[in-house]
Amino acid sequence: MYKSPQIKKGLFYVGVNDRTKHLFESLWPLPKGVSYNSYLLEDDKVVLFDTVDICYSDIYLSKIKSVIGEKPIDYLVISHMEPDHSGSIKWLLSMYPNLKIIGNNYTCEMLKGFYGIIDNVQIIKDKEELSIGDNTLRFITTPMIHWPETMMTFLVQSKTLITGDAFGTFGTLDGGVIDSQLNPDWYYEEMIRYYANIVGKYGSAVQTAYKKLSDIEIECICSTHGPVWTEKENISRVVSLTDKLSKYETDNGLVIAYGSIYGNTEQIAEIIASSAANNGIKNIVLHNVSKSHESYILRDIFKYKGLIIGSPTYNNGLFPPIENLLIGIESRGIKNHLFGYYGSFSWADATIKKFTEFTSKMKFDIVADPFKMKQSPDETVVEQAINLGKLMAERLNSTNY
DSSP, X not given: OXXXXXXXXXXXXXXXXXXXXXXXXXXXXXXXXXXEOOEEEESSSEEEEOOOOGGGHHHHHHHHHHHHTTOOOOEEEOSOOSHHHHTTHHHHHHHOTTOEEEEOHHHHHHHHHHHOOOXXXXXXXXXXXXXXXXXXXXXXXXXXXXXXXXXXXXXXTTTEEEEETTTOOSBOOOSOOBGGGSOOHHHHHHHHHHIIIIIGGGHHHHHHHHHHHXXXXXXXXXXXXXXXXXXXXXXXHHHHHHHHHHTTOOEEEEEEEEOOSSSHHXXXXXXXXXXXXXXXXXXXXXXXXXXXXHHHHHHHHHHEEEEEEEEEEETTEEOHHHHXXXXXXXXXXXXXXXXXXXXXXXXXXXXXXXXXXXXHHSOEEEOSOOEXXXXXXXXXXXXXXXXXXHXXXXXXXXXXX
């Protein structure tokens, strides 16, 4: 008979995989799906950590019962109230009416607002502890990762941290659940994309959480999305990667994002990239914003120090996908980048003004004066593009990493 995977003594994985959803939060592509992770701790008391999307409630219940049979669940600890994790709460209460829900003040407000739940709720404070037998749970509030009610639970005896969306990744868990059972390499790249898309705005909140966790020895990380991290090397890498992303620290490389209606603005992007490569930059990524989803462009911007954006004039403004990208960059407060930009037009340029307004809001270091192209590349524009690539490469090569 199937039994849900055991992570630590008494701690089981009861999450589910979603291979049908196309867009996470109706925004971000899921080419390899996503997991909704939930954990069950069996001790003198039975504790469930988070639930799953309501679409998977039947599968979810069967996994819970594979561990505890007909035993009741005593507590539900809510790390995060977003409906991909809280969606089964009301249904779960119909199965286990004596269940007590544990959360903070914000959690309680959202329980009432989303589901009309006001009874059997236990409000906890930061660093409050609960003994359930051999295990002690320590609750750690970590607001704004990436909602105000987010919190973590540290299982003191097993040194296990239930983290909510922190350290999450896109992608389903195909077979293995624990890092030692799978090849984690692909998940690291998806962790960067997940962070850039979902958590990227809240770097300061992540750093505050890290300070709270600094005196805790962690031997297992259980996120609500992606693998369970148990191997020392992987835990170190996951923690270091998120720390780096939240500080807006980057690697040596260049992202060139461009919009091009008839190919002329794209030609300039190619010339800039070639010039940067000729001057020693190996990590170069070009994104045609009409084809590359913003999700992947933001991921690469979080990865690499250099950023160059080019746009044609459209309706007396920027090309709409470029405008959307700038909004995404600005709303995440991305900083510590070397930046360059250029525009193109057929009869009246509007790009340079718009780009200049954008740069005035951002903490970017401009590597060269912007330039603009009328209709198609001429010799002057080509030289300006070569120079932009060269100057960007020189700055990147002179930066200490």
